[in-house]
């Protein structure tokens with residue numbers, strides 16, 4: 001529904017506060033008194049998507065202002081200092097093959113990568129089955145559980161075959177889209193496996209870690225679209241690439257932590273990025289778009305909203321957004337995910353032939369991994385607590401949660417040394433005011449087929465970015481970067 005924007009003269013530098021007239025408005029009481037500014041484009045959110053959009057537009061000679069609610073950039077990527085100049089990521093962290101756009105961005109701002117630690121055996125526990133296995137086998141990170149092996153092989157092949165038919169730019173047009181969007185991952189897995197109960201139990205730690213949800217929460221079409229998106233224009237997405245460390249989305253990490261990429265992009269943008277500027281309203285009742293934040297009210301020719309749909313739904317729009325977009329934002333719930341991290345003087349599990357990865361049915365942590373700097377000093381063991389496990393364990397006192405996590409590490413790896421870290425922290429993403437969950441939005445049955453086209457369609461002068469709007473690697477840092485690039489092209493073409 002994009003429409004041609006009126007040609008108007010704007011301040012070239014974009015930063016001359018107090019200079020721009022404000023359009024006639026029905027909104028803005030909360031931001032009354034905030035300074036004013038104008039730019040050709042105003043970007044809401046300084047996560048990787050918003051920063052990328054601003055970077056691209058600046059490179060094309062457009063004047064841009066970025067309004068960020070938090071007192072920092074990066075959004076869902078956040079470096080946590082662990083002493084000695086080292087950091088451990090509390091949010092998005094890994095990159096892997098076909099994630100070309102985040103790789104190119106990191107390269108452009110001088111942030112290198114290193115291999116995630118993946119030498120030795122992974123640990124798996126499911127009831128009475130407790131085994132160590134190598135991810136160099138054909139199943140990769142998927143466990144070699146003898147009771148579930150046949151179902152694991154069959155279902156992962158089926159998912160790949162079905163995902164291959166899903167167009168990443170319009171999953172709602174896939175063959176039988178309505179059929180798959182009427183099922184959840186759980187109902188589909190039960191209907192297509194021999195040991196339905198067992199396979200749904202095993203899928204839970206995967207969905208908890210991957211999207212902060214239970215297999216019952218996500219539409220099967222959403223799952224197929226997510227798998228289809230785990231690739232690029234030359235390599236179709238696969239389930240294996242999504243879940244694997246070796247050759248998959250967890251293969252590499254950033255030197256200095258993923259937030260460094262966002263920080264470097266923001267530094268180059270300079271004072272085009274305004275922190276502590278939560279956007280409260282977006283008004284396009286006049287000829288311009290007026291975006292009001294607590295810090296600054298910006299008049300622009302177009303806006304790019306680069307926040308998750310659930311956060312965009314908290315902004316007041318005038319006129320109201322098209323109902324399809326509004327209803328989509330009401331349905332795109334954020335996943336429930338906490339990242340817990342124990343710090344030890346060294347990554348001592350490496351000496352015992354362990355990768356640090358475990359996969360287990362039952363919490364608190366469903367999937368753990370080695371999150372240490374390359375040297376293994378200090379050693380960091382991180383874990384995902386998602387979905388039902390998140391709801392159980394986030395409600396407990398921090399000391400009880402920490403004791404539960406450490407006891408689980410000691411039990412699964414068979415070493416009481418895990419009970420005595422030198423440091424410990426956890427990051428509760430649903431409790432973050434400007435994220436409300438993570439790692440991404442999840443879509444339940446009916447959402448993609450009924451509202452999918454609203455994911456990217458501009459609403460007048462408002463354009464949408466954010467990883468949730470990406471075609472490839474939606475939910476990931478790469479998707480965020482791709483969405484920012486796409487929104488920048490879209491706006492540049494429309495101005």
Ligand SMILES: Cc1cc2nc3c(=O)[nH]c(=O)nc-3n(C[C@H](O)[C@H](O)[C@H](O)COP(=O)(O)OP(=O)(O)OC[C@H]3O[C@@H](n4cnc5c(N)ncnc54)[C@H](O)[C@@H]3O)c2cc1C
Pocket residue numbers: 044045046047048049050067068069070073074075076077090091092093094095277278279280306307308311312315337338339429434435437438439440465466467468475476477478480
């Ligand atoms: C625990 C966890 C683990 C993850 N692991 C990985 C991983 O290993 N690899 C990977 O690729 N991805 C991972 N991700 C996902 C990845 O971090 C995200 O996909 C990506 O960072 C999203 O970027 P974005 O710019 O789209 O959104 P965000 O990062 O959410 O950025 C949106 C920005 O908008 C701001 N904002 C919100 N509302 C407003 C408002 N009203 N006004 C102004 N500003 C506002 C927010 O503060 C934020 O800075 C993980 C995420 C989490 C939480």
